[in-house]
Amino acid sequence: MLLSIDWTAFLVGEENWEFLVEISLRTIVMYFIILIGLRLLGKRGVRQLSVFELVVIISLGSAAGDPMFYKEIGLMVPIVIFTVIVGAYRITTYAMAKNPKFDDLVEGKCVYLIKDGEFNTEEFSKETFAHDEFFSEMRQQSISHLGQVETAILETSGNLSIYYYPDESIKYGLPILPALFDNCIESISEPGKYACTYCGNVELLTTVAEYKCPKCEHKKWVKAINICRVK
Numbered sequence: 456m457l458l459s460i461d462w463t464a465f466l467v468g469e470e471n472w473e474f475l476v477e478i479s480l481r482t483i484v485m486y487f488i489i490l491i492g493l494r495l496l497g498k499r500g501v502r503q504l505s506v507f508e509l510v511v512i513i514s515l516g517s518a519a520g521d522p523m524f525y526k527e528i529g530l531m532v533p534i535v536i537f538t539v540i541v542g543a544y545r546i547t548t549y550a551m552a553k554n555p556k557f558d559d560l561v562e563g564k565c566v567y568l569i570k571d572g573e574f575n576t577e578e579f580s581k582e583t584f585a586h587d588e589f590f591s592e593m594r595q596q597s598i599s600h601l602g603q604v605e606t607a608i609l610e611t612s613g614n615l616s617i618y619y620y621p622d623e624s625i626k627y628g629l630p631i632l633p634a635l636f637d638n639c640i641e642s643i644s645e646p647g648k649y650a651c652t653y654c655g656n657v658e659l660l661t662t663v664a665e666y667k668c669p670k671c672e673h674k675k676w677v678k679a680i681n682i683c684r685v686k
Contacts, residue, residue: 478523484530485519488537507561511544562611569607572620572628573655576671582609590631593617601655602628603684619684627679629655639675641665649676 518536522528551558566578568589592615598604602625606618620626629650630636639652646661653673660666660676667674 481530482523485523485533488533489515489519491537507547511540514540565611565616566609567606568609568615569601569604569655571606572602572604572626572657573670574601574653576654590636593631597685599632599682599684600628600630600680601650602626602657602679602681604628622683625681625683627657627681629657630677630680635680636677639677641674641676643676648679650679651675652677 515537518533518540522530522533547561551561566582567575568579568582569575593604593607596617598617603619604617605620608616610616627648627650629652636652643649643660643663643666647659648657649660650657651668651671651673652675654668654671656668656670657679658666658668658676665674666676668676
């Protein structure tokens with residue numbers, strides 16, 4: 456026995472075909488309202504988003520969605536919501552420009568994760584970055600060890616800004632390639648330069664059963680390298 460399918464109900468649900476025309480008109484209107492709203496937000500609203508800007512964009516998207524296909528919601532409702540959101544955004548950005556402390560409260564501060572080829576452990580521990588995730592970000596920039604990096608800054612947008620040492624100034628540093636980093640040891644059997652796996656501090660070590668890092672007091676070490684970055 457063949458199934459009897461109501462194709463009208465299957466395709467448009469409980470509404471009729473004429474409502475599809477209304478949905479199309481609502482979508483076009485909301486499309487232009489969104490464009491106008493983003494334009495009123497200024498250039499900050501359409502570039503790489505900070506957490507604050509992301510909240511604004513999500514709010515606009517939420518306000519725009521329902522009026523597109525719920526006929527009981529009139530188009531004046533999202534227009535009012537958009538007006539309030541854009542107005543609140545303008546007031547907030549004005550207050551942020553006038554008050555640096557308020558700006559830091561809303562968007563946060565950029566954080567120095569690496570200084571002079573070593574982890575800034577005090578700041579790094581405050582962030583949600585895991586070492587593996589951070590190393591992956593750096594490897595995508597053709598970085599193989601921390602000695603190639605003078606400074607790495609986590610921006611408020613979540614992007615990572617990296618400043619490199621010139622080739623002639625590259626130092627010995629903690630290798631971040633998995634094959635090298637995973638070979639961490641506590642007992643030093645061969646003299647040489649070793650990097651602390653926790654903070655990246657480099658020490659010239661002789662053979663020793665155990666050695667605490669003088670900067671962070673961790674005990675795991677990896678043989679440091681000083682190769683140039685592949686550009």
